[in-house]
Each structure stands twice: as structure tokens, then as C-alpha cells.
Amino acid sequence: MNKKLSLLSAAVMAAMLLAPAAPAHAGLPFFGSNNQEMPSLAPMLEQTTPAVVYVSVAGSREVRQRVPDAFQQFFGRGQGEMRREQPFRGLGSGVIIDAKKGYIVTNNHVVQDASEIEIRLKDGRTFKAKKLGADPESDIALLQIDAENLAQIPLADxxxxxxxxxxxxxxxxxxxxxxxxxxxxxxxxxxxxxxxxxxxxxxxxxxxxxxxxxxxxxxxxxxxxxxxxxxxxxxxxxxxxxxxxxxxxxxxxxxxIEFGEIRRGSLGIRGNDVNAELTKALNLKVNRGAFVGEVLPDSSAASAGLKSGDVIVSMNGNRIQSFNELRAKIATLGAGREATLGVLRDGKEQNIKVKLQEASSGQIAATQLHPMLQGATLNNSDAGVEVSALESNSAAAQIGLRQGDIITGVNRQRVSNLAELRRLLENRDGGVAALFIKRGNDQLYILIR
Missing domain, CATH: 2.40.10.10 (Trypsin-like serine proteases)
Structure with missing residues (x-):
């Protein structure tokens, strides 16, 4: 009897070891008997997949092609390339993060240069989307659709x-x-x-x-x-x-959403990764982190008291593995935000609070705001929204905009930044929008439809 029990115990133990372990989650039931529910991601996915959308885009982008030497006489010597617009179509995915406002996040490279963006939901509905803004350096873009009964995915930490x-x-x-x-x-x-x-x-x-x-x-x-x-x-x-x-x-x-642009954060340090050679040379007590080689004057780092030779090992309680990781977290956290840095100095770790400065004034292609502003690049200034760059013969140039113009109002409503300009252009009830322009000592109106 004991022998039989021993064999049965061994068989049960082997079955337990060989059986796939189910993650401890309510969406993955595990009963193991015939005709009963087995481990599955289906319950969770039934709630989640409606918030993942199909993104299809169309547009045109500039293509450069080298001019063969034999044709240089027609285009002029020294003109080494031709430029032409080439239509394109593409597809990708997106995620609904706010069902009420119709906000969809995707990659910037999915929608870059697109003049038409279409969103298709899991239930088959399709909608035209507008791009609210993007950050090519981080490859994030924010879209918006006008739709009801959307699903959204909650964010994890x-x-x-x-x-x-x-x-x-x-x-x-x-x-x-x-x-x-x-x-x-x-x-x-x-x-x-x-x-x-x-x-x-x-x-x-x-x-x-x-x-x-x-x-x-x-x-x-x-x-x-x-x-x-x-x-x-x-x-x-x-x-x-x-x-x-x-x-x-x-x-x-x-x-x-808040500013209509990315306001990149800046710490104001130069440095490199902590590695084995650096750890040995400086007798550090860590093998990973961001080594501060130089603190720039008048920077956030200088104001907070960071010093050359410091090693930043954490940010807001989360470990930092490399200088590039710190750089990305600081830049995307945003100007004006505060962060707590864990700093190793003279063998002792301490926390230093910093308030991030703005790396540079964020810019936005004005075509994201209105088609007639195509060719202008806008950024925030103390007086309003400045036309910081302007392509010759562009739509924006043809309606009368000039580089250096400052947009201070739309239809007699004050404009202080890009977010306000976007809101006023989007919320107008059709018809003409009158841009109030400050040009040097002059003031004028430019109309767009």
C-alpha cells in the first residue's frame, strides 16, 4: 500500500512539475479538468483590443535624386540633385488612451508627412483623424478623432x-x-x-x-x-x-495637450556611462549610473548643487543604468518639472531636487494647425506665437506671412501660445479666421479660410 501511495505521489508531483504554470491573475482561470476553462488571455484581450486601432495614412514627401553628369548642363553646374514630391501610403497601429476626448497615441514615423489619416476601429467604424502634435526625437504622435462609444487602455506605471x-x-x-x-x-x-x-x-x-x-x-x-x-x-x-x-x-x-508642443527638459550636465574602467579609476561603489563630468553654468544642475564627479544612480526613486537613460528621462519629463536625483558623492548617496530648465523652444509645423499655414514653422515667444521659419512660395508665404511675424490673436481673441492658437483655430465655426499679426512696429490682420 505504501509503495502504491509512493508511486501515486511521484506521479502527481511529476504532473505538477510538467504542467504549465498559470500566472496569478483573474483573467487566467485554471481548473485542469476536462471540459473546464483552461488558462487564457482571452478575457483580458476582449476588454483591451477594442482600444487598439488600425491607422492608414496617405500623403506626399520630398524625394531627392542625384542629377546625372550628362544632364548637368540642363539643370546648371553644381546642381547635384533634383527634388520632387512623391505620393505615399502607409499603415500602422494606434492606442486609444482617452475615450471621451478621442485621443490616440501612435508613432511619429507612422503619420509623418501624412496629409490624410484614417482610423479604423475593431468594430469596423472608420474616422478621419487630426494630428495634435508630435515629437520626432522620441517618435510619439498624438491624434484625435470625434467618435462615441470608444474603449481605452488604462496606463501602467x-x-x-x-x-x-x-x-x-x-x-x-x-x-x-x-x-x-x-x-x-x-x-x-x-x-x-x-x-x-x-x-x-x-x-x-x-x-x-x-x-x-x-x-x-x-x-x-x-x-x-x-x-x-x-x-x-x-x-x-x-x-x-x-x-x-x-x-x-x-x-x-x-x-x-497643455502647450501644443514639446517643452524639452534640460539638466545642464555633460558626462558618460559608469563602466568598469571608471569604477576602478575613481574607486566608485557602483557599476551602473550616469557620471557627471561637467556641470554647465547657469543650469538646473548648477542651481541644485550638482558637482562634477557625482554619479546619478536614480531619478524619482527609479534606478538609472546609463547616461543615455538619464538624458531621455530628463528630456521627456519636460521643462519646469521637478525631479529628485539620487546622487553618489564621496561614497555616500544623497537626494538632490532639481527644477528642469527648457532645453530649447519647441517648434511645430504650422500645417498641423491649418492647411493655409503650410510652410511656416511656429514656436512660442514671450509676445505670442512667432513665425520662426518660412518656406518661400509656400501657402503661408502666399497669404502674406513673413518670418519674424508674431501671431497675437485669432478673431479678436488673445493668443499667448501654440496650444491657444490650436484651440481657437479648431473651435471656430467655419468661415474666415482673422490672424492678428505684430510685425515690428506694425500691426495687421491676415485672413485664412
Whole structure:
């Protein structure tokens, strides 16, 4: 009898070891008996997938082509290239983050240069979208549609992610709508893939062309990242995909909503990663972090008391692994925001609070506000919205705008910044919009329809 019990116990133990472990989550029931529910992501996905949308775009972009030497006589010597407009179409994914206001987040590279943006929901409805703003350096864009009965994905705190956490990617790879793949978080704080501000989540959940702008969620259906890039020799999935953390995305979107632009934060330091050589040379007690080589005068860092030789090991309680990670977090947090830095100085760690300055005045292509402003670049100034650059023969130049003009009002309503200009242009009841312009010592009106 004892022998039989021993064999039965061994069999039960083997079955337990071989059976797949179900994550401890209400959406993944596990009973194990015949005809009963098995572990599944379906309950969570039924709530989440309606908030992931299909994005299709159309437009034209400038293409440059070298002029053959034999044709130089026709175009003029020294004219090494021709420029022409070439139409394009593209597709990607997006995530609804605010159902009431119709806000959709996607990648900037999905909608860049697009003159038409169409959103298709899981239930088949389609809507024209407008682009509220974008940040090419972080590859985030914010869209808006006018629709009812939308679903949205709640945001997770992406700073709490750990390597090994489960991750599910939802998007439209190769135009295949509503595709779901799963994996884990493979690494955090990845950078150096492209130029710009990068603090990527790395995952082995399959991400392919068309997934860009889609959702990376946890087992609770909360958004942890926006899928944006893959590392593959032929553009296909090899188990290395990258997503922009949800916290980083939210910081950027909040700035677009509030200011109509990105107000990049600046700390005012130069430095590099902490590595084994630096740790040995300076007898540091850490192997990871951001080494402060120089503190720039009149900067946020100088005002807060940072010193050259400091090692920044955390920001707002979250560990910092590299200088690039710190740079991305500071830049996307935004000007005027406060941060608490964990600093290692003389072998002791201390907290230093800093208030970030603005790296540079954010700019926006005016075509995002109105088609007749195409060709103008606008930025905020103390007096209003300044035309900081203007393309010759553009629509904006033809209606009479000049570089250096400052827009101070629309239809007799005061304009102080880009966000107010956008709001007034969007909320007018059709017809003509009269831009009140300050040009040197002169004041004038320019009408747009």
C-alpha cells in the first residue's frame, strides 16, 4: 500500500512539475479538468483590443535624386540633385488612451508627412483623424478623432516593470488587423538604436512592420509601452522588439495637450556611462549610473548643487543604468518639472531636487494647425506665437506671412501660445479666421479660410 501511495505521489508531483504554470491573475482561470476553462488571455484581450486601432495614412514627401553628369548642363553646374514630391501610403497601429476626448497615441514615423489619416476601429467604424502634435526625437504622435462609444487602455506605471514580466503586443502587422503576440520583458533602458531620446523596453513578443504605434500591455490589460521598433536583418521579427515606456509617452502627450508642443527638459550636465574602467579609476561603489563630468553654468544642475564627479544612480526613486537613460528621462519629463536625483558623492548617496530648465523652444509645423499655414514653422515667444521659419512660395508665404511675424490673436481673441492658437483655430465655426499679426512696429490682420 505504501509503495502504491509512493508511486501515486511521484506521479502527481511529476504532473505538477510538467504542467504549465498559470500566472496569478483573474483573467487566467485554471481548473485542469476536462471540459473546464483552461488558462487564457482571452478575457483580458476582449476588454483591451477594442482600444487598439488600425491607422492608414496617405500623403506626399520630398524625394531627392542625384542629377546625372550628362544632364548637368540642363539643370546648371553644381546642381547635384533634383527634388520632387512623391505620393505615399502607409499603415500602422494606434492606442486609444482617452475615450471621451478621442485621443490616440501612435508613432511619429507612422503619420509623418501624412496629409490624410484614417482610423479604423475593431468594430469596423472608420474616422478621419487630426494630428495634435508630435515629437520626432522620441517618435510619439498624438491624434484625435470625434467618435462615441470608444474603449481605452488604462496606463501602467512603466517604471515598475521588471525583466521577466509578461508582455502582450497588440497591433496590425503587415496589415493583418488585431493580431496578438505574447512574450516577456527582455530588458529595460535600451538606447543607442537611433538618434534621439531612447529609453526602450525590450521584449521578445513578436513585433513586425505594421505593429508600430500599437500596444504593449501587461496581464491586467494595462498599457506598459508603445511598440515602435524591431531589430532584425530583413525587417522581420527575430524576438527583439522595442517599445516606448508608457510613462515616457504620457509625459510627452501631456505637454502636447497643455502647450501644443514639446517643452524639452534640460539638466545642464555633460558626462558618460559608469563602466568598469571608471569604477576602478575613481574607486566608485557602483557599476551602473550616469557620471557627471561637467556641470554647465547657469543650469538646473548648477542651481541644485550638482558637482562634477557625482554619479546619478536614480531619478524619482527609479534606478538609472546609463547616461543615455538619464538624458531621455530628463528630456521627456519636460521643462519646469521637478525631479529628485539620487546622487553618489564621496561614497555616500544623497537626494538632490532639481527644477528642469527648457532645453530649447519647441517648434511645430504650422500645417498641423491649418492647411493655409503650410510652410511656416511656429514656436512660442514671450509676445505670442512667432513665425520662426518660412518656406518661400509656400501657402503661408502666399497669404502674406513673413518670418519674424508674431501671431497675437485669432478673431479678436488673445493668443499667448501654440496650444491657444490650436484651440481657437479648431473651435471656430467655419468661415474666415482673422490672424492678428505684430510685425515690428506694425500691426495687421491676415485672413485664412
Amino acid at each position: 512603466s517604471d515598475k516593470l521588471r525583466v521577466g514580466d509578461y508582455a502582450i503586443a497588440i497591433g496590425n502587422p503587415f496589415g493583418l488587423e488585431q493580431t496578438v503576440t505574447s512574450g516577456i520583458i527582455s530588458s529595460l533602458g535600451r538606447s543607442g538604436l537611433h538618434e534621439g531620446f531612447e529609453d526602450f523596453i525590450q521584449t521578445d513578443a513578436a513585433i513586425n512592420s505594421g505593429n508600430s504605434g500599437g500596444a504593449l500591455v501587461n496581464l491586467r490589460g494595462e498599457l506598459i509601452g508603445i511598440n515602435t521598433a524591431i531589430l532584425g536583418p530583413n525587417g522581420g521579427n527575430v524576438g527583439i522588439g522595442f517599445a516606448i515606456p508608457a510613462n515616457m509617452m504620457k509625459n510627452l502627450v501631456d505637454q502636447i
